[in-house]
Amino acid sequence: MADEIDVHLGRRLRRRRRLLGLTQQELAEACGVRFxxxxxxxxxxxxxxxxxxxxxxxxxxxxxxxxxxxxxxxxARGGEEAGEVFARKETRDLVRAYYQLGERPRRRLLDLAKSLNGEAEG
Structure with a gap:
């Protein structure tokens, strides 16, 4: 049976791999192992x-x-992962698109998002 730390590490591995848009096969090839x-x-x-x-x-x-x-x-939460929002495809797509922008448009987009959040709170 998997230990809690192994489960956590596996989830974090999957999350990062998906965030970068890599398949298991691509990651495996980069590491010299099978998928x-x-x-x-x-x-x-x-x-x-x-x-x-x-x-x-x-x-x-x-x-x-x-x-x-x-x-x-x-x-502390019994293995429940914080920030499950990062596992959503929509979030991964948004992050990928964000990092494809240049530095200036990224800053402007971030400022826009922060201002919209401020409007929702106010």
Missing amino acids: QQIQKYECAANRMSAARLWQLSEVLEAPISYFYDGFTEAK
Whole structure:
């Protein structure tokens, strides 16, 4: 049976991979493993070694701490993941589109979103 930390790491791996728009196959090729191994990591059937976690962090351009972010909170909620909104396709599409913009349009879009949020609160 998978340990809570393995489940959390697998969820974070899946989230980051999807955010970057990578398939399991593409990630596996970048790591020199088969896609089934990525599947096993994501569903916590197999544990990730420290070396594999390091490799994944390099390929996914995320600090190792990314994989552990929110674990304490999730554990306190019985494994329920905070920020499930990031697992939605709509959110991933929005983030991908945002990062395809140049720096100036990104700042302007962020300012717009903040101002709209301020209007909703006020």
